[in-house]
Amino acid sequence: MKRILVIISILLVALISVSCTLTENLRAAVHELTAPAATETTVVPTVQATKGPAITVSGDITALDAVLINLYQNVSQGIVSILVDTNSGWVTGTGFVYDTDGHILTSMHVVDSANSIEVDFPSGLKVAAQLVASDAISDLAVLKVHVAPEDLHPMEMGESDSLNIGQLVVAIGNPFYLNGSMTLGIVSAKNRMLESYSSNSSYDVIYAGDIIQTDAAINPGNSGGPLFNLEGQVVGLNRAISTANYSANGEATNSGVGFAVSANIINRVVPALIQYGYYEYPYIGISSPSTDMTLADWRELDLDLTSGVYVSDVMTDSPADLAGLRGGTERTDITGLEAGGDVITAIDGQPVLNYSELISYLMSKKSPGEQVILQVLRGSEMIEVPVTLGTRP
Numbered sequence: 001m002k003r004i005l006v007i008i009s010i011l012l013v014a015l016i017s018v019s020c021t022l023t024e025n026l027r028a029a030v031h032e033l034t035a036p037a038a039t040e041t042t043v044v045p046t047v048q049a050t051k052g053p054a055i056t057v058s059g060d061i062t063a064l065d066a067v068l069i070n071l072y073q074n075v076s077q078g079i080v081s082i083l084v085d086t087n088s089g090w091v092t093g094t095g096f097v098y099d100t101d102g103h104i105l106t107s108m109h110v111v112d113s114a115n116s117i118e119v120d121f122p123s124g125l126k127v128a129a130q131l132v133a134s135d136a137i138s139d140l141a142v143l144k145v146h147v148a149p150e151d152l153h154p155m156e157m158g159e160s161d162s163l164n165i166g167q168l169v170v171a172i173g174n175p176f177y178l179n180g181s182m183t184l185g186i187v188s189a190k191n192r193m194l195e196s197y198s199s200n201s202s203y204d205v206i207y208a209g210d211i212i213q214t215d216a217a218i219n220p221g222n223s224g225g226p227l228f229n230l231e232g233q234v235v236g237l238n239r240a241i242s243t244a245n246y247s248a249n250g251e252a253t254n255s256g257v258g259f260a261v262s263a264n265i266i267n268r269v270v271p272a273l274i275q276y277g278y279y280e281y282p283y284i285g286i287s288s289p290s291t292d293m294t295l296a297d298w299r300e301l302d303l304d305l306t307s308g309v310y311v312s313d314v315m316t317d318s319p320a321d322l323a324g325l326r327g328g329t330e331r332t333d334i335t336g337l338e339a340g341g342d343v344i345t346a347i348d349g350q351p352v353l354n355y356s357e358l359i360s361y362l363m364s365k366k367s368p369g370e371q372v373i374l375q376v377l378r379g380s381e382m383i384e385v386p387v388t389l390g391t392r393p
Contacts, residue, residue, distance in 0.1 A: 071170060071232045072182055076122055078153035081174045082106050082129075082143075082224060083118040094173035094225030095119065095143065096234070097154045103274060104143040105266070106224030107239055108134040109197050111141050119145050122180060133273040137281055137392070138208050138261050138363075139197040139239050141224075142273045155226055158233030160212060160262040160364075163187050171216040171238055171258070173225030185216025185258075193356035194240060194259060209359030210262045212236045218258035227260045236260030264364040282366045283392040285318020286311050286325060288355040300332045301339045305377060307353045309344040312337070323387040326378065345382075346375035362389070 078097040082104075083090060093110030097103075104119060111117055117129040127145050134141040163169075167187045175181055192211035214227065218238050227236035240259045272279040288309050289297075298306045313327040314320045328338030344352060352358045366372060368391040376385050 067230055068170065068182075068184065071228060071230065072172070074232050075153075075155060075226075075228065076172065076180060078155050079122065079172050079180070079225065080104060081120040081179050082110055083120065084111050084114045085116045085118075086113045087115065088113075092174065092177060092221050093223045094221065094238070096224075096226045097152050098142070098270065099154050100149050100152050102145045102147060102152060103132065104129060104145060105237060105270065106141050106143060107197075107237065108136060108139045108141040110224045111143065112197075117143060119143065120179075121147075121151065123151065125151055133277040135269055135273060135279055137196045138265050138269055140237065140261060140266065140269055140273070142270060155234045156232060157267060158229055158231070158235045158263050159267065160190070160210070160235050160264045163190060163212065163229070163235055165189060168230055169214055169216055169235065170228045170230070171214070171218055171222060171225060171260075172228070173218070173222035173238060175217075175219035175221040177221060183217040185214050187212060188215050188257070189213040190262075191357050191360040192259060193359055207356075207359055208261070208265075208363070209356060209361075210265050210364040211239075211360075212260045212262050214258050214260060215256045216258060217256075222258075233263075234266070235263045237266055262364065268364070280368050281392040282362045282368050282370070282389040283319060284362065284372075284387060284389060285315040285320040286327070287313035287315075288358075292354050297334060297337060300334050300337060301328075301341075303343065303377070305343055305345070307345075308377070309352055309355050309358045311341040311344065313341075319387050319390045323374075323385050325374075325376070325385060325387070342385075343377040344374050345377055347372050349373070349375075368392075 080095045080097065082093040082095045084092070091110060093106055095104045095106035098105045111131055111134070114131065117131065118126060119129045120126045125147065127147055129143040129145045132142040132144050165187050168184065169187055170182060170184055172180065172182045190212055191209065192213050193207045193209050194211050196208050212227065212235070214236075216227070218241050222238045223240070225238045226234045227238055229235050238258065238260045241257065269279045286309075288311060293310060295306060301310065311320075311325055311327050314325050326340070326342050328341035330339040332339050344358065346352060347358060347361055350361065352361065362372075366389055368389055371386055371388050374385045374387055376383050
């Protein structure tokens, strides 16, 4: 009997030892699967910016938590709710404090046709606001409130040139009346182009360029709110969404495709709106298909290229017309497409693949009166065409 008990004891000790060994091996295996590789020190790229220290987030998810929590706590007091009384009813949106003079930025479409504008601060302070100036092309508006300086928490403006596709961004705003909502996403694309909020031009459809596309959730009420990098700098102003879905009351809902006016555009336009009440955009005076052309289109034009800005039309007496650019004049089998036009392949030495990239470059880098050098394919010859930019009508 004693011998049996001894054998059982030995077996139990062995099983416990094996169990402990398997547990430790399992823990080691799980650690290997979840820990970053030795050569990978981050899961979020370091963000290089012109102001403030760069942030590196380690493989520990709690570090990313800390960054996001910190960001919200640092900026939330400068993000406001906009309530607008119009003849059609109340409109709501988001805005943010631009400076200590009481200027608030938002979208033009939020405050257009306002009878009165109210700005609500996270502190509970509610004040009336006046419209200083607005810009339909980029859909920007500047408001003014009269409050004590200690109630103003201006946002730090960044720049958008250094943004990378895939970089994390944060949107904070008031979707569906849910004030102070924060969403996380990435930069999905850059240099997008949208039709302007309104256009009275009789020359051509006016487009806004240098638009950031993001999958950070943006919904009705987010318009006019800031898009941040992880350093808490404003890299865009949330403007619009692309959607095929609508809520029960007819409002568009997020589809994962949102658009924001880039910080580069904000940094050029807003100071002029505050100082002069308007901003003058550069103007070249051409028309081109607003979406990428198909292979069939390029073949119909009898061109070896499959990218670039095809000049379908040149506006009379425009800078492009004065520089000698040529639009299409020869009929093709594709309705609305005429052959024989120039193809712009680069501007100031920078390649352009489509019309959107050309418009984005002009809006974010150039001003009326400045000269650009276009690389143009005309027939089978590549030439350079200098163009002195005008002011957009």
